[in-house]
Amino acid sequence: MASIKDVAAEAGVSAATVSRVLNDHPSVSAEARARVMTAVAALGYRPNAVARSLRTDQTHTFGLVISDVMNPYFTELARSVEEEARALGYSVIIGNADERPDLQDHHVRNLLDRRIDGLLVSPTDGGSPLMLDAARGGTPMVFVDRWIPGVDVPVVRADGRGAVRDLVAHLHGLGHRRLAIIAGPAATTTGSERVEAFRAALAEYGIPLPDAYTGQGDFQAESGRRVTEGFLDLAEPPEVVFAADNLMALGALDAIRARGMRVPDDIALAAFDDIPWFVHTDPPITAIAQPTGELGRAAVRALVDRIEGRPPQSVTLPARLVVRRSCGENPASSEPSPVTNRSHS
Amino acid sequence: MASIKDVAAEAGVSAATVSRVLNDHPSVSAEARARVMTAVAALGYRPNAVARSLRTDQTHTFGLVISDVMNPYFTELARSVEEEARALGYSVIIGNADERPDLQDHHVRNLLDRRIDGLLVSPTDGGSPLMLDAARGGTPMVFVDRWIPGVDVPVVRADGRGAVRDLVAHLHGLGHRRLAIIAGPAATTTGSERVEAFRAALAEYGIPLPDAYTGQGDFQAESGRRVTEGFLDLAEPPEVVFAADNLMALGALDAIRARGMRVPDDIALAAFDDIPWFVHTDPPITAIAQPTGELGRAAVRALVDRIEGRPPQSVTLPARLVVRRSCGENPASSEPSPVTNRSHS
DNA sequence: CACGTCGATGTAATCGATTCCAAGCAATCG
DNA sequence: CGATTGCTTGGAATCGATTACATCGACGTG
Structure with a gap:
């Protein structure tokens, strides 16, 4: 796999210049830029995200630890989270805890080892030492759906x-x-x-x-x-x-x-x-x-705010009742007036 | 976050020795080992997976690109894949293509940029140039459920x-x-x-x-x-x-x-x-x-074989009919004799 | 004409690990 | 007793990027 040095050699410039072109730094001549672009295309070069992350200390990735992937509620949440994250330039790594605290810890540890930029968690339990340490230790974190009382982490929930x-x-x-x-x-x-x-x-x-x-x-x-x-x-x-x-x-x-x-x-x-x-x-x-999709999106926005240094906000959205037939026949209407109370914290 | 140098300083040894202890290399004295372990515990040190990956050119991670997370079939597949991968010491990054070739390409590119060790794909289409190049270019790859004809990649399917x-x-x-x-x-x-x-x-x-x-x-x-x-x-x-x-x-x-x-x-x-x-x-x-769980596990085994240099095998498992009531009442039995044909390739 | 400014570029340090190589030291052997 | 062997250990190079700093020429100004 071609590295930045190969591109530099091919374009007849230094690696620094290639890097500048790639991160569109202003002070690069049009000519150098053009030659680098050609070399990049010729070699099919793609920057190594691992190396980049090591240097910049950013992975542009965050972890989502959910309690159960097989639960349609969480898969919908995961989907909306990934969508919003992608729109904001982030990737998501999903960890499935299967409602098991030990598995949850496994994923949190794994994600932390990978130096993800932040963590979105729907905790399975009251919080292991690992998670509490991470929260206190400055890892950007947001709770979705479920949360852990007494920890200073924004919560996005219904x-x-x-x-x-x-x-x-x-x-x-x-x-x-x-x-x-x-x-x-x-x-x-x-x-x-x-x-x-x-x-x-x-x-x-x-x-x-x-x-x-x-x-x-x-x-x-x-x-x-x-x-x-x-x-x-x-x-x-x-x-x-x-x-x-x-x-x-x-x-x-x-x-x-x-x-x-x-x-x-x-x-x-x-x-x-x-x-x-x-x-x-x-x-x-x-x-x-x-409002699952909304929750996912709001959670991502809160986390990205936190990561990028803006003050994150907790969000609480109202759930609503959907009447069907499992409680007895209601001849009136099948969808009652939606709940309108709206809150926040 | 503590680095290997901090641990070395704390233990009064060199970074090389710390590394040897961590990767339990045989030639480390019991005494040095003990001091390193203590220092690791004292600092709560965890190796930086990003740095390690850069050096070793291995991420112990593979990508799983599926066509639709909201489809319970794929979420079950994803779950079994993650389980088996974890058992074999690998992590999984899931990419959801939502049946869209452009999104599929987005995820493949993203995963390749992260230098994942291998790719498990259930292709949404006949194969974009990107995916074909990856397959031909030596990225360890295995198709699950769906596959692309004419590409030399093992297939695990029913x-x-x-x-x-x-x-x-x-x-x-x-x-x-x-x-x-x-x-x-x-x-x-x-x-x-x-x-x-x-x-x-x-x-x-x-x-x-x-x-x-x-x-x-x-x-x-x-x-x-x-x-x-x-x-x-x-x-x-x-x-x-x-x-x-x-x-x-x-x-x-x-x-x-x-x-x-x-x-x-x-x-x-x-x-x-x-x-x-x-x-x-x-x-x-x-x-x-x-046999969704079996497929997921077999796919992981095939991929890991490929990654670790063993010859991977395509696998084909039989599906079976489950009779319920949606086609008309069948007074005989509700679960017919299972299909017994078994094949492989 | 000398000097400061500015834009473009290269050199080299750095991120945090792993690993080759050489060196130090003790034990063993001829 | 000197040399060889083997075990530990540290120094330094390396992976592929980013970026501070230095350099170099061209240009404008007093």
């Missing part, structure tokens, strides 16, 4: 409280009174926040959320199945199961089907995180939709 | 012919005689091969595949919708629509629903590429399942 309140109103309106939730891991903010929002919304109707109706999941389908089976085994099973993410909702659906029960006739089902497939399930599933 | 024959037998058994297919882009091997396999299987029953029953899609949901609408507008619409990938099947389902028709009563639907969600659609969709 606020689901309004949508959860709308969901509970919807369920209450359909006559449901025994509502259960499949929570995410308590170590994640989204794991606990969603339960709290649900509990608060229920409280407005004077409905309690007993322990028996809060199952502990891990954001994976299998846990949704397991928790739901527990619910169905209760002397008084819930009338509604609300899953804190889409995969657990799928698991719940499986468990319900396995008992020969039907949604929504025998039991209602709703989920946090809307995905295209929910339109096609049997029945279509009522869900809370996050 | 052979769907047996499964397509099983599918046609299944459909014929249910009494269907007018069968249509939504093809993928002709520039991709999977786009054309699947049509050919379908046509060949139909021929065994003396059933033709007229032009009117072969729609041109692009592996995206929207094209599935559009083509299906065309089918439904025909004077004599098909009894079965077979989509060459899962997203187009979803589009087809949408189009069918939009007309108020029902699957499988009014029209049957089948898809290439099985995904977890097909169990939950209404109705569950009959599909041809690829």
